[in-house]
Amino acid sequence: MRITLLFILLLAVNPIVSGQNQLTGTVKDQETGEPVFSANILFPALEKGTVTDAQGNYTVNNLPNGKYKIVVSSIGYATYNTEINLPLDNFDITLNPSAIEMEEVIISTPFHQLQSENVMKVERESLSELNRKGAINLSDGIAQIAGVESLTTGVGIGKPVIRGLSSNRVLVYTQGIRLENQQYGDEHGLGINSKGISSVEVIKGPASLLYGSDAIGGVLYLNPESFAQSGHTNAGVDADYFSNTRGYQLSGMAKTSGEKLKFLARGSYAAHSDYESGDGIRVTNTRFNEKDLKAGFGFQDSKYKADLRYNYNQSNIGIPEEIGAQSTEKDPMIPYQQIDNHIVSLDNKFFFNNSSLDMKIGYQFNDRKEFEEHEEHEEEEETEEEHEEHEDGEAALEMHLETLNYNLKYNLPKIGNFETITGIQGMFQTNENFGEEILIPDSETIDFGIFVTTHYHLENWDFQGGLRFDNRNLESEAFISEDGDVINALDRKFNSFNGAFGAKYQIDQKFIARLNLASGFRAPNLSELTSNGAHHGTNRYEIGNPLLENEQNFQVDLSLEYRNQHFEAYVNGFHNSVGNYIFLNPTGEIIENDPVFEYRQQDATLYGGELGVHIHPHPLDWLHLESSFETVTGQLSNNDYLPLIPANSITNTFRVEFEEGYTFSKKYAFIRLQNVFDQNNPGNFESATPGYGLLGAGLGTTLKLDSFNLGLSLSGTNLLDKEYISHLSRLKTDGIFNIGRNIMFSATLSL
Structure with a gap:
């Protein structure tokens, strides 16, 4: 109503x-x-x-x-x-x-400014740039951004990690609305295909002022591809081949725009076999396939703008358990996930004299199923007959998550040097179980937030600040856990006030200093509140705590940048204090051969940052030398180290670029060496991880033909076929290596 x-x-x-x-x-x-x-x-x-x-x-x-x-x-x-x-x-x-690379407008922050004008530092990368570096999927691509890593289960499942925080502590936005797809679980991927995404923006730090709960660690903001220019019609076909997984990805797009009406559609399909590690062994059941459909309809005149988007994604993802049969099949074996995700969003903008009203509405339906072996099956190698038999049966786990989002913002008329935005945001969400297993109970979540933020501009100084209040009501039904215990119904309310203040100082477009202070919060999720049973995806028995309170954090972020036509350098440092940090703690007990972990709370601190340089010397403007270093440390108040903290790393890249050319344009080549250091500060149920070095390289060009362009690229990752294990790999406990050498060939035909 x-x-x-x-x-x-x-x-x-x-x-x-x-x-x-x-x-x-x-x-x-x-x-x-x-x-x-x-x-x-x-x-x-x-x-x-x-x-x-x-x-x-x-x-x-x-x-x-x-x-x-x-x-x-x-x-x-x-x-x-x-x-x-x-x-x-x-x-x-x-x-x-x-020679300085051109700037883009940042969409994830409220005032839509260029990065050099933004008070908050935001990392922005085009997906085309990430893909041509050899990324297998979206999660793999975003891990190439400084300060961002990926928590992985093979190559098919990856979750963003921003400065040591992940899962419900990192909020993902797509089509302008928050993505809701059971993201609390380690073994749940993004469920978004990279085709049809134009760029990604990363806010590193608490963004609860703009986005509410769950943005305590940062925001991953995915910008959909734009419509064609007015009066133009475009079409294109993409094809990618991956040598390691014998995988391929195909995508086709068509879009057309008149003066007011716009339309686009894109369909994509990807399939991958089990990946091969550096020791030449294929990791059984890391195979996956994915279907993706994106469509958009737009309308704009001088008074009103509408952008209606739809995305359907179906993923079938194997869940690896141990090294077994060596195969290049692409249909997942049992156990595996089948995930259907529907996202519909409508962005309405109304334009007045020097002000505007923006209303976004989103609906999502996430159907997650997991198929497992029947209990009577003996431990033996899967056969095709067993696979088919289980596919025809019911899923052991099936959850339907429905989410309705709304976001109403009013951009007030500018008063002097002040720009102000006020708004309300909310979410209504239900979770319903249909399978024989229950991870989290049937539940209902209602969010409401109200905020105001303002920006003040002077010649060399910019200031930005704001306040926000959020309320979350969470109700769940009672259910019986695997061991027969009755988990009582929940009726919890979580409230939080948060604020942010930032200042930017700029001299002659060359030196920029930014200081940001921000608080954020995260309400505990249903898994943390109600778990009581074996979690097969993680091989542990988890016990929730219904008395958990909000996580509340405060972060100080300092950023210094210098750039001229031939040299750029930056230093980013942060200190993040998290009150009531929620974590899993081993109890020392064993239930049904699984170690028992329980959810607890304790204050925590994370600190670190990134630094880098980019040299493109005159007159060799086509030559680029880049180097970046990133570090993060996380500890509880008792000095125990936090789990899943990425190791320190340094990345050096040498690349050349030539934009002009009569037949061949946008020519480039690069070679990259990433050195990851030892992670000798593991969490209390982790082990130390040795460091490693990965060599990558690539080249590409665009061939100009009569009425179309043909883009060609060839890139390779882990070219030396290194045997290594990432500290953020969930297969580390089984001693399984990460992916070995992978060569990616891509062709893009655009009309």
Whole structure:
């Protein structure tokens, strides 16, 4: 009912929105006066833009009255941005040639600014850049971002780890809404295919002010691919081959846009066999396959913008238990997961004079099934007949998670140098069990949050701060655990006030210093509150604690950056204090051959950071030398080390890039060496992990043909076929090595 009333309110105010305008202009090279072809013109607040033609001309239609920021970017030029008052008939722009990589607008923070203008440091990478480095899937790709790792079970299951925090402590956003897919479990993947994702943004640190509970460790924000430019139709086909898993991925896309209406669709399929480790052994049942469908419908005029998106993803993922039959089959054996995930989102924007109203609504349906061997089966190698027999039977575990999200934000008119946003966010969620096994009970969760944030801009200084209040109601039904114990029903309420304050100081576009102070919270999840039984995916018996309280943290984050045309350097440091940190603690007992762990709380501290340099010397602007180092340490108040903390690492990359070329353009080649140090500070149920070095390399180009472009790339990871075990591999306890040498070949045909 509340959502219906909001829709009525939005429709009621729509007629008072201002009229439409057209803006034209030319973009030229500041030094030569030549037109700049294919420069991006963007109004971030309106999420509307275009590109220049061969003569450098551009036209943007259906613009509202008001004062708006315009951002112009092109490869080989410094990004240009300023504010203009509409209506305005003509606006010509000159771009300054620069070897500095062009900046992009950051979407995950509230004011949609360039990174150099942002008070909060945000890492942003395009998926095309991550994929051409040899990433097998999305989780593998994001692990290449400084300060981000992946908690893995083979290559098919991966979860983001941001500065030592993961699972429910890292919030994932896709299509502008929070992703809900039973993410509390170590053996649950993202359930998002990388095809159809344009870029990823990472907020490293508490972001509860903007996103509420579960953003205590940071946010992984996935931006969907954009619609075609107005008046254009595009199509493309991607194909990838992976030598190690004998895997392949195919994807096809088509999109078209008129002046107001836009449409896109993409279908993808991927299949992988068991991966082969550096010792030449295939890790049984790490195989997986995935179907993915994405579609979008857009509408925009000067008064209103709508973006309707749908994503269906079905994943069949093997759950490895031990090394067994050596096979290159791609259908998972028992035990395996079948996960169907539906995501529907609608983003509405209403534009007024110098202000706007943004309302996002999302619905998700997550159907998670796990198939296991029947108890009467003896321990023997699986046969095809046994596999088929179980597929026809019922799942041992089946959970349906339904989630309705809403997010309403009002961008107030700018007052002097102040920009302010206020809003409400909420979630209604139900979990229902249908299988014979129950991991978490049938439950209902209701979230509500209200916040305000403001940004104050001066010539060299920027300040940003805000406050937020959240309330979460969690109710669950009683159920009988595996050992026959009755787990009582829950009725818990969790509340939290949080705030954030940040300052940025900038001198001459070269030196930037950022200081951010922020608090965050996380309400305990159902697994932590109600577990009582064997957790087969982790080979342990878990006992929950229904009296757990909120985790509450406070982080100090300092970032220093220096950049000129030929040199860049950065240092990021953080200190994160977490009150009532929830963790698993071994009791020393054994139940049904599984060690017993119980959930406890204790204050914890994490600290560390990242530093790096990027050199592209003049006049060899095509040459790039990059080096980055990352470190994190996590301890409980009793000085025990936290589990699943990534080891320190240093990555050195040498790459060359040549953008221009008549037939072959966007030519590049790189070689990378990642050195991971010993992890000698394991948690109390972990063991130390020795370090290792991984060598990677790649090259690629784009072939320009009559009416289409053909992109070709070849990359390799772990080229020396190193035998190694990552500290964040859940197969480490079984002594199973990570993936060995993998060569990836990719071809992209775009029209």
